[in-house]
Amino acid sequence: MHKIVSFTFDDVDTSGLTNGRMILDNFGFKGTFYISSVFFKEVDKDGIFNQIEFQNCIDQGHEIGCHTFSHLHFHDIYKKYLIEKDLERNNRELKSKGLGKPLNNFSYPFGEQTVLAKKIISKKFRSGRGTFPGINRNKVDLYSLKAIKLYESINSLQMIKASLYDLKKNGGWLIFYTHDVQVNPSKYGCTPEYFSSVVEMANEKAFEVLTVDESLNRFSF
Numbered sequence: 001m002h003k004i005v006s007f008t009f010d011d012v013d014t015s016g017l018t019n020g021r022m023i024l025d026n027f028g029f030k031g032t033f034y035i036s037s038v039f040f041k042e043v044d045k046d047g048i049f050n051q052i053e054f055q056n057c058i059d060q061g062h063e064i065g066c067h068t069f070s071h072l073h074f075h076d077i078y079k080k081y082l083i084e085k086d087l088e089r090n091n092r093e094l095k096s097k098g099l100g101k102p103l104n105n106f107s108y109p110f111g112e113q114t115v116l117a118k119k120i121i122s123k124k125f126r127s128g129r130g131t132f133p134g135i136n137r138n139k140v141d142l143y144s145l146k147a148i149k150l151y152e153s154i155n156s157l158q159m160i161k162a163s164l165y166d167l168k169k170n171g172g173w174l175i176f177y178t179h180d181v182q183v184n185p186s187k188y189g190c191t192p193e194y195f196s197s198v199v200e201m202a203n204e205k206a207f208e209v210l211t212v213d214e215s216l217n218r219f220s221f
């Protein structure tokens with residue numbers, strides 16, 4: 001019975017690329033960073049800082065995933081070509097920033113899984129991660145992977161511990177996701193202390209901690 005934990009980040013905020021990534025590095029774990037390239041420009045106008053952090057992330061062997069270029073609202077888009085164009089743009093941007101590997105996995109911005117988006121994503125990626133809570137087990141929809149928020153103001157460490165206990169007892173694939181990892185986190189993120197505690201809880205013999213791409217290789221869906 002597989003008992004797999006994945007740590008994923010959406011967007012990705014610089015503090016996720018630095019603090020989040022370094023905490024995983026300290027434990028020898030790899031994460032999956034679903035990037036919307038538009039945020040490179042918004043966070044840091046000349047892009048130098050993020051470029052370095054992005055490169056560090058790649059060099060340490062973490063997985064880079066796709067989150068659309070412009071953090072699309074799929075609920076507002078009805079044209080296939082607009083989604084495809086945006087996905088291609090993200091691909092191009094990340095390649096131009098040094099990404100040597102293909103983007104194999106996707107996460108839906110705002111968790112918006114429309115029929116059209118799912119159809120496109122299922123043709124281009126190995127998986128699509130959403131924001132519906134839960135552990136992936138039994139009949140898994142690879143294009144609607146469940147995930148548990150590491151939003152410190154919402155999910156207490158006690159609740160996270162209970163999810164890990166469930167995984168230990170019943171098996172499956174538990175995907176965590178967050179955004180920023182900093183001292184004063186947004187409501188979509190957590191502090192480095194909180195993130196470390198979760199990684200520490202996942203660091204036990206019962207679990208394998210893998211990227212999304214590696215996890216998919218473990219299952220025969």
Ligand SMILES: [Zn+2]
Nearest residue numbers: 010011109110
């Ligand atoms: Zn996002």
